[in-house]
Amino acid sequence: MIKYPILFLIGGIFSLMVAMGIGRFAYTPILPLMQNALHFTDALAGYLASSNYTGYFIGAILAGVLPLKKNKVFYLRASLLASILTTLCMGLSHSYILMLVLRFVSGVVSAFIFVLASSIVLDKLSATGKTNWSGLFYSGVGFGIFFSTLLIPSLNNLFGWEGVWVGLAIVSLILAIFVWLWLKESSNITLNKDEPLNEIKVPPLKWLPYLIIAYGLEGLGYIVTGTFIVSIAENTPVFKMDSSFVWIVVGLGAIPSCIIWSTLAKKCGFVKSLVFSMLLQAIGIALPVIWLSQTSLILSALLFGATFMGITTLATTLARQMNPSNSSQIIGYLTAIYAIGQLIGPTIAGVLSSYTQSYNTSLLGAACVVLIGGLLLISGVKYERMPLTKSLTIK
Structure with a gap:
């Protein structure tokens, strides 16, 4: 049994704050500062982002295929140290080539941390009948975005x-100490097959390709806003506030989103909730194109924050329910396809933005991609309406 489940959960939250909130997403609000100082074009900024997402893709693949099952905590700790070092070194060099390498390595270890921490935490919450805490765990990304962005100005x-x-690396080190102390794996934990979550109706494994493709399209679409929204605010004359404020709004939206979407999914179904969340996100991505103002940018940031981690929570939880016996592998596959979309998105958006001198084409394209992904999932709604049968329960 987990003696102090709340400390274990906090350790998991802190791991996501380090790897995702800081290691991956701090780049977005720092990007305008780097562009002003180093004169990056949008295309170069997109390549730098894509380098991180390429690493994230490779890390997700490795996390899914390497035999990490018996040493998850060890690899998690090693990845946390590597994440902190890459964050630190980003502030110690002005070399663009070195930054490409650092963002690549940061992407690899971020994927390792996300996959390993998700597997460890979701398995233990399942074993102790506390699956309702999964939304709290994934809120770590929102907390990381929110608190790190508060420090940036x-x-x-x-x-x-x-x-x-450098400052964010120090914050990451402090958080990692608590992860080291509290996030531990017990060999006597086994999956609880009678856990109530397993009684939720889910599609059969044959439907999994639809989820994987839709999640890949989500990665391709959401990352355009995830990379450039602060730069959009920075370059919008009607936006009179500090541009980093929109990223604070993203973090605020993300913190409760995982809990809200998880609760909605248990009442309405995971597939229906995924479709609805992706529709809302598509609207949020396109909003600054349809209506460019300070208000629309803040609303766009709020809708983005309220959906992007909620979609991840719903997709990973649903995939794990469909195949709980190998959670690391299935989460690794999902994360890999997500990362493919992420590594393509910023490059295309950066080139388009540099060519057109506007983000509108990139945003509209991203919104359409997310919308198509949501529509692909509609085929799974019928399984949630079916009576719970042996073929649909998780074994």
Whole structure:
């Protein structure tokens, strides 16, 4: 049994704050600062983002195929240390080539941490009958985005963009200490097959390709806003606030989103909730094109924050329900297809934005891609309406 389940959960939350909220997504609010200082074009910024997502793709593949089952905590800790080092080194160099390498390595270890932490935490919550805590676990990404972005203006004013990376690395180190102390794996934990979550109606494994393809399209579409929304605000004359504020809004939206979407999924069905969340996200992505104002950018950020981690929570939880015996592998596959979309999206969007001198084409394309992904999932709604049978329960 887990003696202190709340500390274990907090350790999981902190691991996502380090790897995702800081290691991956801090780049978005720091990007305008780096562009102003180093004169990056949007295309170069897109390549730098895609380097991170290429690493994330490779890390997800490795996490899914390597025999990590018996040493999950060890690999998680090693990945956390590597994530902290890459964040630190981003502030110690002005070399674009080195930054490409650092963002690539950061992507690899971020994927390892996400897959391993998700597997460890979801398995243990399942074993102890606390699956309702899964939404709290994934809120770590939102907490990481929110708190790191709050620090960025002060760190930038004092030490410049280099000091922002170094300061966030120090914050990551402090959080990682608690992960090291609290997130441990017990060999006597076994999956609880009588757990109530297993009684939720889910599609059969043959439907899994639809989920994988839709999740890949989500990765391709959402990352355009995830990479450029702060730069869009920075370059919008009607936006009178500090551009990093939109990323704070993203974090605020993301913190409760996983809990809200998980609760909705248990009442209405995971597939229906996924379709609805992707529709909302598509609207949020396209909003600044349809109506460009300070208000629309804030609403876009809120809708984005309220959906992107909620979609991840729903997709990974649903996939795990469909194949709980090998959660690391199935989450690894999902994360890999998600990462393929992510590594393509910023490059296309960056080139289009540089060519057209506008983000509108990129945003509209991204919104359409997410919408198509949501429509692909509609075929799974029928399984949630069927009576619970032996073929639909998880064994």
